[in-house]
Amino acid sequence: DTEVTQTPKHLVMGMTNKKSLKCEQHMGHRAMYWYKQKAKKPPELMFVYSYEKLSINESVPSRFSPECPNSSLLNLHLHALQPEDSALYLCASSFAGPYNEQFFGPGTRLTVL
Amino acid sequence: QQQVKQSPQSLIVQKGGISIINCAYENTAFDYFPWYQQFPGKGPALLIAIRPDVSEKKEGRFTISFNKSAKQFSLHIMDSQPGDSATYFCAAIGSWGTYKYIFGTGTRLKVLA
Numbered sequence: 001d002t003e004v005t006q007t008p009k010h011l012v013m014g015m016t017n018k019k020s021l022k023c024e025q026h027m028g029h030r031a032m033y034w035y036k037q038k039a040k041k042p043p044e045l046m047f048v049y050s051y052e053k054l055s056i057n058e059s060v061p062s063r064f065s066p067e068c069p070n071s072s073l074l075n076l077h078l079h080a081l082q083p084e085d086s087a088l089y090l091c092a093s094s095f096a097g098p099y100n101e102q103f104f105g106p107g108t109r110l111t112v113l
Numbered sequence: 114q115q116q117v118k119q120s121p122q123s124l125i126v127q128k129g130g131i132s133i134i135n136c137a138y139e140n141t142a143f144d145y146f147p148w149y150q151q152f153p154g155k156g157p158a159l160l161i162a163i164r165p166d167v168s169e170k171k172e173g174r175f176t177i178s179f180n181k182s183a184k185q186f187s188l189h190i191m192d193s194q195p196g197d198s199a200t201y202f203c204a205a206i207g208s209w210g211t212y213k214y215i216f217g218t219g220t221r222l223k224v225l226a
Contacts, residue, residue, distance in 0.1 A: 004156075042202050042216035043157065056212060090156050098212045099145050104156030 004105035006091050012111045015081060021108045023074040023091030031097055032074040034066060035090040037107070043090055049074060050097060081112045115140060117205045119217030126224050132190040134220045136203035139184065143205040143213075148177065148188045151200045151219075160201075161188070193224045 004025045013019050023032065031050050035043035048056035049068040057066075063085075065077040074091055088107040094100040118137045126132045136146075147162035163170045163177045163186065170177045176189040190197055203217040 040219070042219050044216075045214045048212065092156070098206050098214050101147075101159045101162075104158065106154065106156050 004091055004093055004103050006089075006105035006108050008108060009106070010109045010111075012113065013078065013081065014113050015083070017081075018077070018079045020078065021076040021089055021091075021110075023076075023093075023105055024072055025093040025103070026072055027093065027095075027103065028071075029093035029095050029103070030071060031094045031100070032068060033092040033094075033102065034074070034076055035092065035104075037088045037090055039087075047076075048098070078110075081110075083112050086110055086112045115213055115215055117203060117215050117217040119203055119220060121220060122218070123221045124223070126193045126222065128193065128195060128224055128226055130193050130224075132193045132197070132222055132224070133187060134201055134203070134222070135185065135187045136205075136217050137183075137185045138205045138215075140205075140207060140213075141184070142209045143207040143215075145206040146177070146179065146186050147204050147206070148175075149202045149204065149216075151202065157202060190222075193222075195224045195226045198223050 007022045033048050034046040037043045045058050046060045047066045052068045063080045067075040088109050090107045091105045092102040094102045120135050148160045149157035150160050151157040161172045161175045163179050165181045168179055174191045179186045201220045206214050
């Protein structure tokens, strides 16, 4: 199984809502990543988990809260988002660190009203 | 100093032609350079990657050329096919205190049948 799955595929939320994005992989990878991608722009790294510990936080606002419950799962908790946070949120995983091939999921398309 | 400049922004090539996409970086601490292909509605997928101790790497129709002194690298797609029509991102990874994973701005390639 060489797939990274993400749920939901689409999410519409208001600025006062709390929601979560979920990412799962069963490749035995020990590094997992969250990226944000705006339309016609490159992915921007948000967070990196290495061996279930947060190793990189690219100065992301606290309204985004990552969680890695186990080595196969990665969540991104969302609260009090702004309309400018609307984007495609991509999850990726790699065997170890960033120098290994990253496998990306299809993303969650988030719209904040 | 952490930017990766990519050109052209868009590219139209006839079927069977060669597609060439260029990237340039500034920080010599970058030491791993992958190329990603992204189709609409999908996450990026790794095409090919190179380290700066190698000047060229070929995988099938895809070749990376690397010029360490000029801090430039390029992707060549030989015998371009309509199925290659996608957005291509170069990226640069380095580690100075913490990992940096920077994507180029992207090139939208269209291969005409």
